[in-house]
Amino acid sequence: MSLRNHLWLLSVPALLGGCAGTVENQSAGPAPTAVAAARCSTPDVTLDTAFLTGNIASCEPLGDGELSISIEPEDAPPINCSAWYAFRLTPQQAGKITVNMTYEHCGHRYWPKSSSDGINWTNLPQDAVEIYEVDGVRQARITLTLADQPLFIAGQEIISSTSYRQWIDRTAASPLVQSWSLGQSAEGRNIPALTIKAPAGQPREQIILIGRQHPPEVTGALAMMPFVETLLSDDPLARRFRERFETIVVPMLNPDGVDRGYWRHNSGSTDLNRDWGPFVQPETRLMDKLLGEIETDPDRKLRLFVDFHSTQKDIFYTIPDDNPTNPPLFLKKWLDRLQVRMPDYAINRDANHNLGQANSKNHVYKIYGAPTVTFEIGDETDRQLIIRLAREAAIAMMESLLGDGAGAERE
Incomplete structure (x- = not known):
């Protein structure tokens, strides 16, 4: 050829x-030290990071269909502002979900990408992501309509x-x-x-x-x-x-x-x-x-x-x-x-x-x-x-x- x-x-x-493969296939880490996972739920959806590369600092339910997550570096600042995040949304039923992405340091960098299988990734559409500033730090808010299957959201392809x-x-x-x-x-x-x-x-x-x-x-x-x-x-x-x-x-x-x-x-x-x-x-x-x-x-x-x-x-x-x-x-x-x-x-x-x-x-x-x-x-x-x-x-x-x-x- x-x-x-x-x-x-x-x-x-x-x-x-x-x-x-699929992101689900990557959930078991090969190392003796486990990857810490975050998890929180509303009656409509569960958010978790129990897969390789999954990471947020914390997660809090705000009400039906709305969650707030914090995204922080692994070590105290100063650190290069490569504000990685990766999480999974598992709906209890099809419907609308809002995730508020909050940053204390550096601010939002990577445009959110989504995948249902870990292979095919697409940028979330412009109207699904609101970028705004709080005290000069870029924040993001994602609003999606989920089907009845899990959806992975990450800063880049996993x-x-x-x-x-x-x-x-x-x-x-x-x-x-x-x-x-x-x-x-x-x-x-x-x-x-x-x-x-x-x-x-x-x-x-x-x-x-x-x-x-x-x-x-x-x-x-x-x-x-x-x-x-x-x-x-x-x-x-x-x-x-x-x-x-x-x-x-x-x-x-x-x-x-x-x-x-x-x-x-x-x-x-x-x-x-x-x-x-x-x-x-x-x-x-x-x-x-x-x-x-x-x-x-x-x-x-x-x-x-x-x-x-x-x-x-x-x-x-x-x-x-x-x-x-x-x-x-x-x-x-x-x-x-x-x-x-x-x-x-x-x-x-x-x-x-x-x-x-x-x-x-x-x-x-x-x-x-x-x-x-x-x-x-x-x-x-x-x-x-x-x-x-x-x-x-x-x-x-x-x-x-x-x-x-x-x-x-x-x-």
Whole structure:
């Protein structure tokens, strides 16, 4: 199957359907520490969070068909304002329901999405959501007419550790993929990993892709999945790439935060993407170990590190072009090529963003000299555009790496 035909099959429901199952199937956490659940009821409806990624701070019935929930971070502010929420509404009978979403800190960020099966998600219509401010903090009120079946409401599509296991199982069915474990999180959850290369090959040049350091940044995951699947295409470009490059994928570095429905942190009250260098947390220590093993192996060399995230807009955070890298000027070449491939879409790059932070991009460049990028997708970017951007970015990456002599010795 050609690369074009292979990717034509991709859609957001297909990605989630292949990796998510139903949300009900995700209710049993794999870790020894249980996910705390909230629950409250009126005579008409019950609201609960007893499923992976389900999280609100508290719930209070206000009367028939009306509830109030509070949405707060896992740790006391200051914390990045990634105000995640996910809850289930189970009606006793069909009818109208109102949920008041209250925030003490940061305010409402994610436009509510709904699903009855955990696979097909849609934005709630404009007339179902009222956004207003109290003392300068954005609040939200949802008014819905429920049918006679449960409905899930969340800030983004739900992609939990169960989702990743199912996507990895499907992806690892390819002879090009080896599935393995990077290690365990602080609470004992598995941190899955994939290696992609030509069968029986031993490529020297290494690419590392990671994701979900920050739990609610689901659009980064929606980009990573088609990006990875593009590398597995039967297209001649992808075949040549796999012969020369080995790609290591760590799609969910923070499974504790993901399954608990946290805003930003892991279970150690730490923003993992500020722990690169200190390496206080077990999750980042595992990445430090992986990178160190590549660095000390004379038969391997790191060529590129990509960290998938979400923010308010699509943007590539990179290191500056005047910083020497191996391959030289690769990031400029990659993103210039991507712009050529997507002439109707403006590639947004910031090469000077937070260069002093202890984040993955800065640490990996400083220690290993490889090109590094934080690939950010907007919270509300059109989901079909995410797939297209991920696909074209993967193609442009392969074209640039194969076309600029990256395999030459530049030690």
